[in-house]
Amino acid sequence: MTVQTTGQTDAKTLAEMAVEVLTCAKGREKTELSHAHAARWRASREAGNTIEVGTASPPLRPGRPERPELLDPREVPQRKPGTPEGRIAILHAIAHIELNAVDLHWDIIARFSHVPFPLGFFDDWVKSADEESKHFNLMCDRLEAMGSYYGALPAHAGMWQAAEDTAGDIMGRLAVVPMVLEARGLDVTPGMIRLFEQAKDRETVDALKVIYAEEVAHVAYGAKWFNFLCGRDGLDPKEEFHTLVRRYFHSGTKPPFNEEKRAEAGMPPDFYWPLSDALPPAWSR
Template sequence: MLLIHHLRAFPTTCLSPRSLTISSTKRQHKLWSGLDNWRKSPVNDLRLWGPTGPLLPSSDSISPGFYGLVSAASSLADLGALVLSTSDPLSKSHISHLAFSRWRHENLPVGSISHLPSSPARPPKPLLVATNEVPNPKDSNLPLNAHMLHNLAHVELNAIDLAWDTVARFSPFFDVLGRNFFDDFAHVADDESRHFLWCSQRLAELGFKYGDIPANNLLMRECEKTSNNVAARLAVIPLVQEARGLDAGPRLVKRLTGFGDNRTSKIVAKIAEEEVAHVAVGVDWFLSVCQKMNHLIKEYGVELRGPFNHSAREVAGIPRDWYDPSCGTEVDKGDNKQGDKEQLSAVYDRLTHIISMESENSSLGRPAK
């Protein structure tokens, strides 16, 4: 696998016979139309879920001590390391928001962190277990809506750390990646921290809390496996894990509505809607990084399985022929367009052959980042 330090040299030799270049990728599909507006949007302070949707929280909802911790950091990378070292989930979410707010409102440098722990700080609960050991709704002692919210809260908490880990871990390569890369992923982290707070609030309203049932550590294992490769990180997290959230989101909303919990279904629907931006960011930066390297990372030969939410993936910028082997690529040959099943559709074709993913990911039945 190509190590991150190779980015400085931008080697042009392929790593395997099946590796491919992507010099024309951005001409072959359209990025999400809302990406520029998302990037330019102001800091979102709507951290509370009100009677009909997001609201501003009360002024005393954040501990004054958090402000001191955040103000002591001298760079964005330092802020990321602070979030990653915070174990309490609610504190992590609040500090994450304050960190992004400070980054946006002050002219901080990205800075650089030369070493990070392989895993972020975590609370004693939930107990982390293998995916097949996570209790199903019937065995969890939680009602279906609370069980689904807990799973989603766990995903959102992991997503906060995944985004900040991307910021801090790859900060030594600012000169290659550029300031906008780090702004985008700090922005993603801020969105995820808001999502976690909504889930946590709703769990409390139902009489439960995050940590009440065991959870899996799949997402952070993927983080660790991609800690030395920015292209692999971008492929595994936004293009596979978060894209699975696009697939699962509508199913969760439907199940919650059928359960009679319209309030929770609206929260999940809003979260799923906002995840499109995160996948689109991953698509854009994955293309950019791979274009700079002029080749893809080494392939591992795994299968990415459906069901897929094709329309949501397309909106986010992932064309169907990137991940669906039944879809041929249309190639322009003069006045005719002919399906060419053998042409490798650039970049994602397929992430199934690029990133090592556990097959269990395809059977989680819940949003994943």
């Protein structure tokens, strides 16, 4: 059953709350608002008086602070990761990713609130947005402890492109954002953890481990709801995933893959290896 409302009309709808987060421009304020709205949604669910999902008109692009300066990915300066400056650059890049993730998760709520989903769909993405808000603040705290701040360095300008490309396609959004972009985070985070362990930066290691553990669930939510839609529409999930990734994500999936964590998130190897240019020997037989 896909009931989305319970008759509560005296408060903002969930979709309207999502748009409030999306239009907020300042990072810390955006995440504070995200936490507050997530808490309101969670409280309404626990009380059995669920806030109406509703509908809204999200902006094509979310509000953003004046800094960081956004550059083409090829123009973002590369810094040696083994140096203090390089480690700051890594944390800055992660903070930028996490802020985009806050908006991506609220955007999927606002932009696709008209799609008939069980309320569990909205539970999952509100929880994800709440956790991404925590992740952004963890990275900002570490940057500030190291004498820097979010906005001090240039950042990747292409982070929001996947959202724009899939603005009219819920299955494309699920395929590209959680099942490709966030899954990539599962691949690269262990290496970043090792880097900060070598630097004996225990606080950053602890923060990255929190992010790593929680991102598995975000990928899993994408796989769960992608499979839900495929089942409802009688589609083969693997074939549909390949079609949509080739349509919307032109960079390809690149190994090495964290096959253990991807499997934990509900993504078997035959989803992502065939999209790679570097197939392992078993796939060529």
